[in-house]
Amino acid sequence: MMASxxxxxxxxxxxxxxxxxxxxxxxxxxxxxxxxxxxxxxxSHSVVVMGLPELHGSRAIALGRNLYLYRDLYLETQAKGFIQIGDDVVLSRGVHLVAFAGITIGAGSMIGEYASIRDANHCFGDGLAIRDSGHAAAPVKIGRNVWIGRGACILSGVEIGDGAVVGANAVVTHHVPANAVVAGVPARMLGQAVAA
Structure with a gap:
């Protein structure tokens, strides 16, 4: 057989x-x-940037040391919102962080591909179009050494304790205790994370 x-x-x-x-x-x-x-x-010069994140709003963003930032990140800060990321954090491809109040991610945490962390919800029901009705925001706090799976969504006002694991595609609407494993829509407790 001849090669083309x-x-x-x-x-x-x-x-x-x-x-x-x-x-x-x-x-x-x-x-x-x-x-x-x-x-x-x-x-910091210790941050590895695989592709420039898409930055929107006030750019009130503080990045720790030794971060690994994959491509296609979306970081937005509006109003008094801020994003604070601790040392040794990994933000995988396509992660979205949108802050109207504040998002804090503790040191050593890993956020999976296409996860979304948003501290605000659109207001509605006041006769205005949703787009024009403003936002209700509450800070999101993610502890140290947290693992958030691919496609997970963390919503307004949620706190995730140190060492917790959030399953892929989970929708987190309530606080998650330290070392808990949660998954599902809405996310529910499955057990405790086992230290390696």
Missing amino acids: SKEILALGLCPLATLANHLTAPWQRLWAFARLKACLPDV
Whole structure:
């Protein structure tokens, strides 16, 4: 069986493409870090930035040291809202943080892909369109060494205790005790996290 010209060309270019990726990836991370530092001057040199987060609002954002920030993050602060992220936190691809009051994430926590943490809900029922009716906000506090699974949604006013685990796609509407394991819609207690 003869190889097509496309297959032969791909075989020849594959090593070149691999080399180009190895050479450009560090420069892409450096460029993303430099762009983030231009927006948030207090960012530590220890933060790894895989792609510039999408920043909206007042940019009242404080980032800890040794963070790992994946691509496609969305960080928004409005009104008096702020986002404070502790040391050694991982924000996976597509995480959304929206703060009208405040979001605090403790050191060592890991937030899975496409998780959403929002401290405000739209007001409605006053005769105005939902878009024009404002927000009701309450701070969200996530403790230290918390693991939030892929696609989870943490809502207004929730506190998650140190060492807790939130299952993938859970919707957290109430406080979660330290070391608890919760999952489901709405999230319910499944047990206790086991220390490794």
